[in-house]
Amino acid sequence: MPLVDTAELLRAAYAARRGLLAFNVVTLEHAEAIAAGAETAGAPAILAVSENTVRFHGGRPGPVAAAAAAVARSSGAPLALHLDHVESTELLHAAPAAGFGSVMFDASRLPYAENVEATAYAVRFGHGHGMWVEAELGRVGGKPGDAHTPGVRTDPAEAAEYAAATGVDALAVAVGSSHAMTERTAVLDHALIAELRRALSVPLVLHGSSGVPDGELRRAVGAGMTKINVGTALNAAFTGAVRAALAGDARTVDPRGCLRTAREAMAETVAAFLKAVAP
Template sequence: MSRSDLASVLAGARAEGRAVAAFNVIQLEHAEAYATAAERVGLPVVMQISENCVRYHGSLAPIALATLAIADACDQPVVVHLDHAEDTALVEEAVRLGLMSVMFDGSTLPDDANRAETARVVALCHAAGVGVEAELGEVGGKDGVHAPGVRTDPTDAARFVADTGVDALAVAVGSSHAMTDRTAELDTDLIAALRDSVPVPLVLHGSSGVPDDGLVAAVKAGMTKVNVATHLNQVFTRAMTGRLEASPTVDTRKYLGAARDAVADEAARLLQLLALR
């Protein structure tokens, strides 16, 4: 299976009424954990590299090429995705490197500029067979559209998709980025209305703050791609520090390996949860 394109992976999930999990890659151990999880449960996975991650590493190519190599070795479909890219030059580099999809984030731009720039990115990416995810406005945790009380209007969402040609749309339904507790309450009626109004798969950002039953309800209501980052970072950190406290060592393989194994276990659980298994 290995590398797959976003549109076909999401189309398959949407047709079956399930969702695909999208997990953030920061260290190489993350990508290894997600591949292990996908193989263990026999489900596709999206491995996301954010623009923030690129800044952390200093460039896109090393982490992207390593993640693509792990995707190529995986026996399940893997989409390697550039997440929350605001820099179109970075989008162009991702396409050259062979990433299969990008999330272009023009949410801080004025509405007309966001639509125009998103449409330009879609044209560039589609010419290379690369899928594009986008959103109408800034996601919560960044004082924007997913802040408490802010919601995506179904009519606006449908018009944005028509204006831009995106393959997937991130919508505001009650979640927020970077939550460390799982207390967010999603508006499932709005998710269903968006599903009926928008012709492309819906994406839930900020899913780390949503409890399991809320995630399942969101999928049943119409979510197709579910992004999880902070929650898995917490799993990684707890396992790493726990291993160091239990058995101090300077061998980084010991504690990073423990963190990788813990993330693989939780990623596998989430993959199955979102597939409604």
């Protein structure tokens, strides 16, 4: 199936008040697992490559993007390619040539006025190169300097002002989730999600969804959340499967066996998340 634009998938999900899952790609096996899980669930999904992953692959976005795009094109599921948590202007500028149809530009660490200025530039650049642009307002926990407290939640009035000032196509908001959670214990502020949905005319994005239970995710979508980002849950499935496979045969040297089980475990995780938010 041809690679689908993130904008196309997001507009459809937003209009129908459905959830759209974005899963982080680190290795080729991640991309293959996301495609397999989406096919199993019969749902679209987004392949998200983060700036951290680009850095892991030598700072070159092209190879990992090309691999993920090739997997998407060979899949029977509608899949889009997204560049996530970009803080580097250099990487932003490299995104179109690498084949990304969308980018999440993350200036959330900056003071508000500087965040607006940097994000508005990213939006102008992105739109000028045919890319859909997401940004973040409020501090989603789990990264250095962040705090997982009510005091860092996104304010609806400020969010509406920010969206108007920057022209973003979607907004990641802080409503109770946290990056890098390995236990699904997060409790979301559903009243705040509904208030943000009313205040904004662009899709809302939930980062740190690996730590959010299925029921909370379904309620979040019902309250107005559209894009749901999942990363740590796939990595936990990957490393858990590899650890178990290697422990079962201390003499193995061929990585394909443990990578196969890791890919299968991630595909099951992807399908489970997709089915959890299915209408």
